[in-house]
Amino acid sequence: MKKVQLLSPAGNLTKLKIAINYGADAVYGGVSHFSLRNRAGKEFTLESFKEGIEYAHERGKKVYATINGFPFNSQLKLLENHILKMAELSPDAFIIATPGVV
Incomplete structure (x- = not known):
């Protein structure tokens, strides 16, 4: 049986x-x-x-990083750098709203 989880915005x-x-x-x-x-x-x-990711992980909880903006073509390199920086923070997953970002 799968356990239901409470997911909250932060x-x-x-x-x-x-x-x-x-x-x-x-x-x-x-x-x-x-x-x-x-x-x-x-x-x-x-x-x-x-700090928030570390706080959550110390308590056995997960953090999902959101990337839900819609970048313009001129922002693609900025987006790539942003994703790399966010990945370095070790979130448990990404929530991505724009299929083009994936």
């Missing part, structure tokens, strides 16, 4: 910790470059997202 480090502390099995979030959750300084930075 728009910043504080929200990630709240979700984990209140029972989420996994959270998802991203860094504003290609995330639709950009909220004028209240979102993750690369450093705080890394």
Whole structure:
């Protein structure tokens, strides 16, 4: 039998910790470059997202990195660099909204 998991959004480090502390099995979030959750300084930075991933992993929880923006052709190299930086943080998976990004 498969276990149901609670997946919660995490728009910043504080929200990630709240979700984990209140029972989420996994959270998802991203860094504003290609995330639709950009909220004028209240979102993750690369450093705080890394801290969040470490916090979750220390508690046996998962973090999914979102890349759900729609890049223009002129942004493809920036997107490639962003994906590489996000991968270095060791999220458990990526959630990608645009088939072209895959």
